[in-house]
Amino acid sequence: MSATQIDFAQLFRDHYHSVYRYVRYRVDEDSVAEDLTSEIFERAFRAHTTFNPQRAAFSTWIGQIAHNHVTNYLVSRSRRQAHEFVLSETERLVSTEPTPEAQLVNREAVQRLWGCLKLLSDRDREIIALRFGADIGNKGIAEQLGLKERSVGVIIFRALERLRGCQEREQERI
Amino acid sequence: MSDKADNFSATPGEQARADQISEEITRLMRGQPLTGADPLSTIAREVRTLPADPSPDAVREFNQRVDRWFSAAGRRQPSTLRRYRFSLIAAWATILVALIAGALFIRTIVLNPPVGALTPTTLPKTLPSITQTPTVTPSARPTTTGSSTPSQTFTPTPTLTLTATHRPLPSATQLIVPLTPRPTIHLQPTPEAPQPTVSEPTEPPQPTERQQSTEPPQPTEVHAPTDS
Numbered sequence: 001m002s003a004t005q006i007d008f009a010q011l012f013r014d015h016y017h018s019v020y021r022y023v024r025y026r027v028d029e030d031s032v033a034e035d036l037t038s039e040i041f042e043r044a045f046r047a048h049t050t051f052n053p054q055r056a057a058f059s060t061w062i063g064q065i066a067h068n069h070v071t072n073y074l075v076s077r078s079r080r081q082a083h084e085f086v087l088s089e090t091e092r093l094v095s096t097e098p099t100p101e102a103q104l105v106n107r108e109a110v111q112r113l114w115g116c117l118k119l120l121s122d123r124d125r126e127i128i129a130l131r132f133g134a135d136i137g138n139k140g141i142a143e144q145l146g147l148k149e150r151s152v153g154v155i156i157f158r159a160l161e162r163l164r165g166c167q168e169r170e171q172e173r174i
Numbered sequence: 175m176s177d178k179a180d181n182f183s184a185t186p187g188e189q190a191r192a193d194q195i196s197e198e199i200t201r202l203m204r205g206q207p208l209t210g211a212d213p214l215s216t217i218a219r220e221v222r223t224l225p226a227d228p229s230p231d232a233v234r235e236f237n238q239r240v241d242r243w244f245s246a247a248g249r250r251q252p253s254t255l256r257r258y259r260f261s262l263i264a265a266w267a268t269i270l271v272a273l274i275a276g277a278l279f280i281r282t283i284v285l286n287p288p289v290g291a292l293t294p295t296t297l298p299k300t301l302p303s304i305t306q307t308p309t310v311t312p313s314a315r316p317t318t319t320g321s322s323t324p325s326q327t328f329t330p331t332p333t334l335t336l337t338a339t340h341r342p343l344p345s346a347t348q349l350i351v352p353l354t355p356r357p358t359i360h361l362q363p364t365p366e367a368p369q370p371t372v373s374e375p376t377e378p379p380q381p382t383e384r385q386q387s388t389e390p391p392q393p394t395e396v397h398a399p400t401d402s
Contacts, residue, residue, distance in 0.1 A: 009240050012236075013240060016228070016236055020227070020228045020232075021226045024226035025226060030229070034228060037228070037236075038235075038236065038239070041236070041240075110224060113220055117221075131199065133226060137200070150189065153189075153192040154189060156199065157188070157192035157214065160218055160221070164213060164214060167217070
């Protein structure tokens with residue numbers, strides 16, 4: 001199947017949520033995530049004729065574009081060292097419509113968890129974003145990042161341990 | 175982005191637990207219930223259920239953009255022929271130019287062979303010479319006059335008809351003259367040679383008797399035959 005025979009519009013729609021979730025796990029604001037996601041798909045649209053399904057799956061292809069775009073954004077942001085006004089998690093939760101799953105989670109726990117995610121290293125946060133946001137398996141993450149599959153599992157395991165330790169410290173502080 | 179230096183090391187116990195958590199996460203992502211009681215599974219579920227979905231407005235705007243992109247792209251999708259139109263035109267132009275150049279080259283070679291390639295035997299002994307003989311060929315040009323009956327007037331149109339006549343031509347061997355020194359000929363007037371002189375007549379030529387006589391010629395006597 002060539003690039004001209006692919007229903008890219010449907011592929012874009014199918015992958016929009018996963019790409020957005022991946023971006024959202026890597027950045028701190030919904031508005032930034034929406035803007036970055038739009039830019040990612042705009043880049044994908046400009047390059048969609050170069051997509052070769054024999055070389056990679058569309059999820060891998062769009063994931064690569066998303067990874068590069070978000071990384072560039074984070075690098076440029078850190079270089080600018082601009083002060084970013086981060087909405088409080090309470091305001092953010094009020095301004096968005098929570099999913100049914102999110103309604104089950106305590107709002108305070110959500111705030112703590114977002115705050116703890118910020119403390120992760122860039123690599124750990126990206127792997128968490130790929131696994132939980134983009135729903136890519138350990139094997140896919142390993143291929144995308146050039147790691148071993150079992151190493152990805154260990155990185156996720158350690159990241160979850162850090163998140164748990166962060167949450168416990170936050171609970172003790174409260 | 176790729177961390178090729180995968181010098182990641184984990185203790186055996188850590189690796190086994192990591193594998194177990196990985197399986198739990200896989201079930202979690204598939205929407206299946208967790209089987210283990212590991213506290214990290216709870217953290218994984220919380221991370222999974224973080225509110226990280228786009229707003230309905232963002233989804234709607236994205237869908238509109240996708241429709242706009244690909245509907246426009248579908249209209250602008252060039253066919254294979256149109257996509258390579260310029261390449262085809264360039265290729266055809268190149269072929270045409272090459273053919274014309276080749277034809278001109280062959281024509282030049284055939285009509286004007288190089289001097290070294292002249293073969294005297296192939297040259298014609300005679301070459302047609304062209305003499306112009308004007309002939310008038312009347313051409314009928316009907317002209318319409320005011321009357322209903324057309325009349326034909328003949329307007330002579332001078333045309334030149336070329337008539338080829340054969341004229342002996344020296345052979346090519348005669349044409350190709352070797353560049354050898356020629357003996358010089360000094361022309362010296364010899365005393366014996368008659369000098370061409372141009373003499374003007376001093377007197378006008380004498381007219382003949384007939385021309386000189388102004389009187390009409392006398393009729394000759396006609397002697398009537400006598401009976402004697």
